[in-house]
Amino acid sequence: MDPGIPAAAQAPHGAGLPDLNLLRTFLAVYRAGAFTAGARLLGLSQPTVTTQIRSLESQLGRELFERQPRGVAPTSFADELAARVMEPLDALGSVSGSGGLFGEGDADPVHLAGPAEYLTHCVLPTVAPLVEKGVRLRIAFGLTDDLLEALRAGRHDLVVATLRPRGRALASVPLSDEEFVLVAAPGWAEHVGQRLAAEGPAALHGVPLVSYAEDLPIVRRYWRHVFGKRLTCTPAVTVPDLRAVKSAVVGGSGFSVLPRYLCAPELASGALVLLTDPEDAPINTGFLVQRPGSSTNPHVALVRDHLLRSAREA
Numbered sequence: 001m002d003p004g005i006p007a008a009a010q011a012p013h014g015a016g017l018p019d020l021n022l023l024r025t026f027l028a029v030y031r032a033g034a035f036t037a038g039a040r041l042l043g044l045s046q047p048t049v050t051t052q053i054r055s056l057e058s059q060l061g062r063e064l065f066e067r068q069p070r071g072v073a074p075t076s077f078a079d080e081l082a083a084r085v086m087e088p089l090d091a092l093g094s095v096s097g098s099g100g101l102f103g104e105g106d107a108d109p110v111h112l113a114g115p116a117e118y119l120t121h122c123v124l125p126t127v128a129p130l131v132e133k134g135v136r137l138r139i140a141f142g143l144t145d146d147l148l149e150a151l152r153a154g155r156h157d158l159v160v161a162t163l164r165p166r167g168r169a170l171a172s173v174p175l176s177d178e179e180f181v182l183v184a185a186p187g188w189a190e191h192v193g194q195r196l197a198a199e200g201p202a203a204l205h206g207v208p209l210v211s212y213a214e215d216l217p218i219v220r221r222y223w224r225h226v227f228g229k230r231l232t233c234t235p236a237v238t239v240p241d242l243r244a245v246k247s248a249v250v251g252g253s254g255f256s257v258l259p260r261y262l263c264a265p266e267l268a269s270g271a272l273v274l275l276t277d278p279e280d281a282p283i284n285t286g287f288l289v290q291r292p293g294s295s296t297n298p299h300v301a302l303v304r305d306h307l308l309r310s311a312r313e314a
Contacts, residue, residue, distance in 0.1 A: 029053060110135060123310075181267075236253065237254070
């Protein structure tokens with residue numbers, strides 16, 4: 001085997017290396033999720049793309065895609081192959097001066113939307129490699145229901161959603177899990193710490209609650225999951241931004257429930273203290289949702305793949 005070529009891209013039994021054009025076609029179909037859409041990206045006919053994929057499968061001795069009612073689904077081998085050849089092929093396109101393998105230099109901006117806190121802390125710090133490739137990003141913040149409706153209307157290409165969309169009209173994949181933690185500033189933690197262990201959540205009666213919203217969606221879920229009780233509490237402060245909730249709690253306004261990723265630096269520095277540390281903390285899975293038809297813009301695939309890879313490596 002050639003040490004310079006990823007193992008998954010090398011043909012078995014000394015049959016030789018796959019043609020780069022075949023790998024290029026494979027990556028287009030993989031990113032587009034359909035032979036027809038992949039053909040549009042490449043400027044080829046759909047029968048030509050089908051023939052090239054079958055040829056690559058024959059060379060590799062593996063099936064790459066399974067046909068579905070809408071498009072195709074990659075096999076596990078295809079996932080491995082894509083992970084290995086994606087960066088080398090994209091780099092080759094960049095070196096050739098074309099801005100990418102699929103004419104990406106002329107691609108439209110990618111419209112990405114999601115929760116302000118997650119995009120600010122977990123996505124935007126990682127986008128420099130995309131910008132270097134010439135990707136233009138248009139970022140929007142909002143609530144999941146509103147963003148998914150806007151996605152269906154064509155106003156976004158990708159949405160980071162806090163829940164999986166209903167039905168099959170929108171393609172979604174799990175992106176990351178966020179763990180929720182019950183926190184307060186050191187003064188309040190010292191005041192209720194020992195009592196909380198002995199009395200349970202009743203020890204927090206009289207401690208001001210800072211919340212994202214009046215109906216306490218995050219805090220109520222934590223109470224049910226960890227304490228097995230229904231929360232009966234009126235917030236002292238509500239602010240529709242978890243970053244602002246964190247600032248208020250750090251300042252001593254009371255306690256709250258926050259995603260761990262958002263307050264990890266404050267927990268490490270001691271500016272915030274965990275009030276409880278359950279073995280089974282509540283977790284919410286975020287999903288990356290793509291607009292149907294957005295795969296005709298090759299930069300959407302670059303952003304999608306980058307977000308999934310960054311989440312795995314986090």
